Amino acid sequence: MPPVINPKKCVACGKCALICCMDVFGPTEPKTVPLVRYPEECWHCRACVMDCPTGAIEMRYPLTHTLLFRDAPGTLKKEGM
Numbered sequence: 471m472p473p474v475i476n477p478k479k480c481v482a483c484g485k486c487a488l489i490c491c492m493d494v495f496g497p498t499e500p501k502t503v504p505l506v507r508y509p510e511e512c513w514h515c516r517a518c519v520m521d522c523p524t525g526a527i528e529m530r531y532p533l534t535h536t537l538l539f540r541d542a543p544g545t546l547k548k549e550g551m
């Protein structure tokens with residue numbers, strides 16, 4: 471899932487739209503809160519989150535990114551081998 475912008479914190483600086491190499495925010499109007507136009511393009515790099523000067527962006531991660539995982543049997547080397 472895409473970034474979510476809190477409009478109460480956003481100062482419409484446009485940095486997030488500039489920094490996103492995937493153009494998730496699409497074309498943005500100057501001095502307006504950016505719209506997340508292409509959420510399916512987000513690859514969750516968090517660059518927009520880190521560059522937002524007011525902390526207005528939160529990430530929503532797909533469920534598959536939050537599940538626990540375990541190594542498949544036979545993929546770990548045994549000690550001493």
Ligand code: SF4
Nearest residue numbers: 490512513515516518
């Ligand atoms: S997390 Fe990365 S890819 Fe997703 S909107 Fe932010 S900068 Fe773009």
Ligand code: SF4
Nearest residue numbers: 480481483484486522
């Ligand atoms: S970087 Fe943050 S404050 Fe600037 S437009 Fe994006 S969400 Fe708003």
